[in-house]
Amino acid sequence: MSAIKVAILGFGTVGEGVYRTIQSHAEPLAAVLGKSVEVAAILVKNKQKQRDIHSDVLVTTDFADILRLPELDVVIEAIVDKNPSFGYLQQAIERGCHIITANKEMFAHHGQELLEMANKQGVSVGYEATVAGGIPVIQTLRQLLNINRVAEIQGILNGTSNFILTEMREKQQSFAESLLLAQQLGYAEADPTNDVEGFDAFYKAMILSRIAFGAEPDWNDVERQGITVITSELIAAAEQLGLRFKHLASIRHDGELLTASVKPVLVGKENPFYHVEGVENAVNVYSDIVGRITLQGPGAGMFPTASAIIEDLVYVCQQQHGEKQTTQGLIPRQTPNNEQTEQAFWLIQGLPSDGKSLEVIWLQEVSERIFLVKAGQTKITEFVNQHPEAFCFPIDGDVELLTSDPAAIKAV
Numbered sequence: 001m002s003a004i005k006v007a008i009l010g011f012g013t014v015g016e017g018v019y020r021t022i023q024s025h026a027e028p029l030a031a032v033l034g035k036s037v038e039v040a041a042i043l044v045k046n047k048q049k050q051r052d053i054h055s056d057v058l059v060t061t062d063f064a065d066i067l068r069l070p071e072l073d074v075v076i077e078a079i080v081d082k083n084p085s086f087g088y089l090q091q092a093i094e095r096g097c098h099i100i101t102a103n104k105e106m107f108a109h110h111g112q113e114l115l116e117m118a119n120k121q122g123v124s125v126g127y128e129a130t131v132a133g134g135i136p137v138i139q140t141l142r143q144l145l146n147i148n149r150v151a152e153i154q155g156i157l158n159g160t161s162n163f164i165l166t167e168m169r170e171k172q173q174s175f176a177e178s179l180l181l182a183q184q185l186g187y188a189e190a191d192p193t194n195d196v197e198g199f200d201a202f203y204k205a206m207i208l209s210r211i212a213f214g215a216e217p218d219w220n221d222v223e224r225q226g227i228t229v230i231t232s233e234l235i236a237a238a239e240q241l242g243l244r245f246k247h248l249a250s251i252r253h254d255g256e257l258l259t260a261s262v263k264p265v266l267v268g269k270e271n272p273f274y275h276v277e278g279v280e281n282a283v284n285v286y287s288d289i290v291g292r293i294t295l296q297g298p299g300a301g302m303f304p305t306a307s308a309i310i311e312d313l314v315y316v317c318q319q320q321h322g323e324k325q326t327t328q329g330l331i332p333r334q335t336p337n338n339e340q341t342e343q344a345f346w347l348i349q350g351l352p353s354d355g356k357s358l359e360v361i362w363l364q365e366v367s368e369r370i371f372l373v374k375a376g377q378t379k380i381t382e383f384v385n386q387h388p389e390a391f392c393f394p395i396d397g398d399v400e401l402l403t404s405d406p407a408a409i410k411a412v
């Protein structure tokens, strides 16, 4: 039986998980692919580190050694940062290899170029692991895109942020305490900016937008807010209303308009994201025939991510090359529609005491300087622009009033 020769770039959490899974699942891989899979080489940064790698495997710090291998079919990339990963994958495609990546930051920036290059070269690209770890959201979208038209995708795409929000609520801890615990447990990096400021979820949302709609909104038009603005007081106020904070990425295709946001949203018990806790990820896909599909599972970690990559390995080896294009024929506008005026519920912290700065339908004080408000989107947008010190969080769905006492409700 001939072999599929694979190189793995990186031997950290993801790279090692892939290596070990290729060993542990050699039999089913060979049965499905009709060939065994052999790891020919591994690229690392520091060759002095002790690693459990078979002596037959070339371990190198020089990518040129990998390109010089006499046989090479697939390059799996699991290193960090946009560069040198992008350059390595370009060279791998030029060499005629299928590529697979887990690197969302690189793929959000350069994915389209890699897909086009791969198409010309007649090779395939796997990137399931870039979004929601072990959850097969990209494969699901590929399946759906034959006839279904996707209208909206929403997701909890960053397990670290979801873990911190869960800890803050369950243990009544501060953001700082919960972040420290996430770091101690290995869920958050020493520099957590990418996770807690929403960049990681933003990159994933743009990758999902590209596959579901064949386009991305202008990155400058995407509202991106992380979870650092959420205080214990806000979490407690939300609990009083039966709501939970979730950091949600949303991409919506409405006619010709493609809009996206990545920000904290309050959800009630009836919302499928309400019960998604800890490091779990979840994705809702709304499409015209099937309706809503919810996918939930581990968004990161050694073996969930290896699972996505191994499934991609089968996909790229079996694929007639070329990414399936969505049939939606979307022409994205460059600017969002500011005429949106629908009324909605908001939790607002820092409403000035004059009460006149925001035109509301009604408002109710939940706790000190935290208000439940019913107001139009346009008024809220104007208010936020004029009051950067105030924070407004949308509530997804209806809420029950804390009291029906008219004296406690200020109608305007």
Ligand SMILES: NC(=O)c1ccc[n+]([C@@H]2O[C@H](COP(=O)([O-])OP(=O)(O)OC[C@H]3O[C@@H](n4cnc5c(N)ncnc54)[C@H](OP(=O)(O)O)[C@@H]3O)[C@@H](O)[C@H]2O)c1
Pocket: 009, 010, 011, 012, 013, 014, 015, 043, 044, 045, 046, 047, 049, 077, 078, 079, 080, 081, 083, 084, 102, 103, 104, 105, 129, 130, 133, 299, 300, 301, 302, 305
């Ligand atoms: N961790 C997860 O659960 C997860 C889930 C989905 C996607 N991802 C993505 O997968 C990628 C890898 O994540 P990870 O958690 O496995 O990272 P990691 O544990 O920090 O490992 C990174 C690996 O890449 C190697 N490396 C870094 N820069 C390199 C360079 N310039 N040249 C060669 N090797 C280099 C490192 O080599 P040394 O060992 O020699 O230092 C290390 O083996 C990232 O893009 C991440 O966003 C991670």
